[in-house]
Amino acid sequence: MDEPIRRILGEHAHLQADVAELGDDSDLYQAGLTSHSSVSVMLALEDEFDVEFPQEMLRKKTFGSIHAIRDALAQLGAVVA
Amino acid sequence: MRGARGGRLSQGLATRDERTDAAAHELVASELAAAPGNAPVRPQVSVAIGVDLVEIAQVAAALETFGERYLRRLFTSSEIDACRRAGGGYAIERLATRFAAKEAALKMLEPAPDEVPEWHEIEVRSLPSGASEIALAGAAARLAARRAIRSVAMSASHEGGFATAVAIGWGESSCRCKSVGLDNA
Numbered sequence: 001m002d003e004p005i006r007r008i009l010g011e012h013a014h015l016q017a018d019v020a021e022l023g024d025d026s027d028l029y030q031a032g033l034t035s036h037s038s039v040s041v042m043l044a045l046e047d048e049f050d051v052e053f054p055q056e057m058l059r060k061k062t063f064g065s066i067h068a069i070r071d072a073l074a075q076l077g078a079v080v081a
Numbered sequence: 082m083r084g085a086r087g088g089r090l091s092q093g094l095a096t097r098d099e100r101t102d103a104a105a106h107e108l109v110a111s112e113l114a115a116a117p118g119n120a121p122v123r124p125q126v127s128v129a130i131g132v133d134l135v136e137i138a139q140v141a142a143a144l145e146t147f148g149e150r151y152l153r154r155l156f157t158s159s160e161i162d163a164c165r166r167a168g169g170g171y172a173i174e175r176l177a178t179r180f181a182a183k184e185a186a187l188k189m190l191e192p193a194p195d196e197v198p199e200w201h202e203i204e205v206r207s208l209p210s211g212a213s214e215i216a217l218a219g220a221a222a223r224l225a226a227r228r229a230i231r232s233v234a235m236s237a238s239h240e241g242g243f244a245t246a247v248a249i250g251w252g253e254s255s256c257r258c259k260s261v262g263l264d265n266a
């Protein structure tokens with residue numbers, strides 16, 4: 001379920017596009033995600049899923065799409081139903 | 082524009098520059114060793130530039146939502162201290178210009194996806210004159226050395242809800258080139 005990820009993107013990503021209309025592989029940077037807003041998204045994801053993104057995962061592609069975020073969270077052991 | 086900061090040439094990248102310089106020298110030495118033995122040595126100038134723009138309201142919102150965790154994740158203790166207001170709280174525009182400067186320096190360094198420096202390895206230092214300089218460490222310093230960047234200058238400003246910064250890096254390495262064209266002029 002991507003609902004928490006989409007909610008966090010809606011609250012913190014400051015996208016120009018409607019989050020509900022984004023596809024799983026839509027490019028979030030094309031949709032308006034900036035380097036600073038990706039930091040807010042990362043911190044919100046950490047709070048929501050009780051994980052911490054290590055330095056090696058703080059790359060542009062980690063937050064490049066909903067699919068990529070879900071994969072990163074799974075890699076960190078977060079439970080994403 | 083309010084809050085303008087004049088650019089300042091960092092004198093070799095401050096205390097961490099020695100590591101940067103040493104790495105750059107090693108790089109040049111390896112290049113020379115690989116070059117044809119009788120080729121002339123010529124200076125080769127490297128110049129790189131990066132710029133970034135940040136919406137100050139987004140910085141304020143992130144600080145309000147995530148507090149100290151936001152600050153500690155992005156900024157060094159010195160940077161945080163430089164942004165504290167005397168009466169309490171933080172000068173949001175200063176935080177925003179520092180973030181923009183870090184991002185500008187990152188763009189200047191052009192890291193590969195698997196070698197992105199930590200935020201703390203690009204530090205914006207406030208100088209008594211009111212100007213700022215960028216000091217690089219760790220992976221950021223290694224990237225600079227690889228690109229033969231020996232000095233970095235920055236300038237930042239804020240106005241109308243936005244903060245912006247520019248970082249310019251340059252340096253000189255040597256290369257051996259085959260004699261062509263102007264050598265015979």
